Amino acid sequence: MAQAQRRHIPIEVRRALFDATDRRCTICRRPLDIEGGTHHIGEMGHIAPHSPDGPRREAARPAEVDGVDNLMLLCPSCHRTIDKEPGLWPEQHLRAIKAEHEGWVVVERARPEPDVPRDEAPAGLGEAVEVGGALYRVAGEPEEERSADGTAVLSRAFAITSDGGPVWVRRIAAVCPDASILARRAALAAEAGLLAESPPGLPRPVAASMTAETAVLVTAVPSLTTLAGFYGGRERAAEIVRVLAAGTKALCEGLASLHVRGLAHGALGPGTIMADRAGVLFLRDAGQAFLGAADPAEDVRRLAELIHRIVTGRPPVPLVSAAVLNPAVPERLARALGRALSPDPAERGDVMELGAGLRV
Numbered sequence: 001m002a003q004a005q006r007r008h009i010p011i012e013v014r015r016a017l018f019d020a021t022d023r024r025c026t027i028c029r030r031p032l033d034i035e036g037g038t039h040h041i042g043e044m045g046h047i048a049p050h051s052p053d054g055p056r057r058e059a060a061r062p063a064e065v066d067g068v069d070n071l072m073l074l075c076p077s078c079h080r081t082i083d084k085e086p087g088l089w090p091e092q093h094l095r096a097i098k099a100e101h102e103g104w105v106v107v108e109r110a111r112p113e114p115d116v117p118r119d120e121a122p123a124g125l126g127e128a129v130e131v132g133g134a135l136y137r138v139a140g141e142p143e144e145e146r147s148a149d150g151t152a153v154l155s156r157a158f159a160i161t162s163d164g165g166p167v168w169v170r171r172i173a174a175v176c177p178d179a180s181i182l183a184r185r186a187a188l189a190a191e192a193g194l195l196a197e198s199p200p201g202l203p204r205p206v207a208a209s210m211t212a213e214t215a216v217l218v219t220a221v222p223s224l225t226t227l228a229g230f231y232g233g234r235e236r237a238a239e240i241v242r243v244l245a246a247g248t249k250a251l252c253e254g255l256a257s258l259h260v261r262g263l264a265h266g267a268l269g270p271g272t273i274m275a276d277r278a279g280v281l282f283l284r285d286a287g288q289a290f291l292g293a294a295d296p297a298e299d300v301r302r303l304a305e306l307i308h309r310i311v312t313g314r315p316p317v318p319l320v321s322a323a324v325l326n327p328a329v330p331e332r333l334a335r336a337l338g339r340a341l342s343p344d345p346a347e348r349g350d351v352m353e354l355g356a357g358l359r360v
Contacts, residue, residue, distance in 0.1 A: 009044055009066045016068050017044060022105045025075040026098055027082070029182045032075060043079045045072045047094045055086035056094075072098050087262050088293065096193030097186050100210065104185075108212040122173035122213065125155040129169055131207040131216050136161060136169055139224060151175045154184065158224050166224045167206050168284055171216045185215045187290035192217050194261070194286065201254025203285060221274050222282050228270030230279060231310050238328035241311050243279040245333055245358050248307070251281040252355030255303070258289050259296040259351060266294030268302040297345035300354055304340035307358065316341050333358055 023032050023040065032042035047070050048059040062070050072094060074082070082089040125142040128135050142157035152174035159169045172188060174181045195205040203219035210216075231240065251273060258265055265272075266288035274282045288294050308316045311333070312325040323334035336357025340348050348354075 009071070013066060013068055013071070014044065017071050017073050018042065020068065020102045020105065021073040022108070024073070024101075024105075025078050026072045026101045027078040027186065028075060028179055029101065029177075030075055030179070032073070041076060042073050043076055045074045045079045045082060046070055047072060047091055047098070055083040056089075056091050059091040090261060092193065092197070093190055093261075093290075096190045099193070100186055100189030104210060104212065107210060121150045122153050122175055124153050124173075125157055125169070125171060129157075129159060129171060129216065129218075131209045131218055134162065134207060136167060136207075136218060138169070139166075147174075147178075147181070152177065152181045158221070159218075161206070166221050168203070168219050168221050169216065170218075170285070171214060173214045175213065184291070185210075188215050188217050190290040191286045194289075195219065199254075199257035201250045201252070202257050202283060219285060221284060222276035222280070223274060225275050226271045226284075227273040227275055227281065227306065227310075230275035241326070241328050241330075241333070244307060244310055245330075247275070247279040247281045248355050248358050249280075251283060251303070252351050252358075254283040255296075255299050255351040258286060259299070263289040264294035264296045264299050265289055266292065266299070268299060268306065270306065273306070295345070296351070297348050300340050300348045300351050301342075301345075303351065304337045304348075304354060308337050308341070 023042065024030065025032060025042075032040045034040060046054065046065065047056065048061045048065065049055055049057055050065055052061070064070065082094065124144045125138055128137050130136075136159040139158045139160055142155050144156075145154045146152065152172070155169075155171045155173070157169050159167050161167055170188065172181065172185055177185065189210070192205055192208045195202055198204070203221065205217065206220050207218040208216065231244070255265060263286070265283065265286065268287065272284045272287060274284050276282070305316055308322055311329050312322050314325065316322075316337075317325070321331075321334045322337050323329045323331050336354055339357070340354045342348050
């Protein structure tokens with residue numbers, strides 16, 4: 001945005017924005033004061049544009065377009081990133097990131113001094129997770145990924161609520177979050193913001209919590225059964241083909257909810273897709289949607305590959321129809337899979353077209 005436009009922002013707004021963000025970039029959270037100097041590199045970026053033809057021009061421009069609520073304090077790199085590719089940084093995504101970071105600042109300032117050394121390694125999930133006073137009992141062994149220096153741990157696990165409902169818990173704990181951990185926290189916050197809108201086919205948020213050291217998101221799942229668990233060892237049978245074909249509607253709707261926002265799941269697999277008792281399939285979470293530039297066309301291909309493996313018992317074979325590999329597969333379903341598996345992303349169609357072709 002032009003320097004002339006920046007000068008229109010009142011000094012009291014600038015001061016409020018710098019205070020609310022702790023003088024850090026709202027996206028990457030790097031300090032913006034020049035170490036050892038008296039200046040800073042902070043830039044004030046608009047969420048809805050300052051001018052009608054600016055980035056994110058489709059967003060409704062508030063009456064106070066230069067107000068604190070419509071501004072983000074950013075480093076030069078992040079500022080250019082969101083304005084050069086506004087389609088990858090829509091209004092609601094930026095507002096979720098702004099809320100997450102400024103909330104983190106409030107919590108950090110109110111947090112009492114820790115009683116343990118700051119370099120102590122963070123703990124994993126354990127047997128239960130408490131979020132907002134509610135206790136979630138971990139079911140099975142959590143998946144945990146620790147940083148190389150031992151100062152951060154990313155945990156994922158299925159859990160049970162107090163009334164017996166199944167949920168999926170993701171928790172990020174870090175003593176001194178680096179840029180990559182902060183990016184994951186921001187991604188988790190952005191996903192929570194999206195799920196709060198209740199898009200079709202995406203999980204329902206149950207609880208969320210954020211402190212200076214931890215960020216947690218709990219989402220509802222239909223059961224603790226994954227795609228692999230539901231169909232493992234039961235491939236190829238005609239009744240299985242029918243159940244699978246009928247159960248993909250909600251799954252395709254969830255992917256479409258991401259794709260229409262310029263996002264993609266990017267991590268579809270036998271363990272990231274859930275099944276209820278009737279075989280209806282659902283996304284476990286939004287995958288890598290807020291962590292990188294995943295491709296919707298690759299989501300379509302990957303989903304078709306997973307379904308092909310179930311109905312034929314083997315990976316896709318170029319130019320060989322699934323109906324040839326398993327006569328129980330209807331021709332219409334086989335054609336839908338063949339199209340979605342095309343080497344050319346432009347020929348695969350969208351995920352709702354794939355879903356329509358699967359429902360025989």
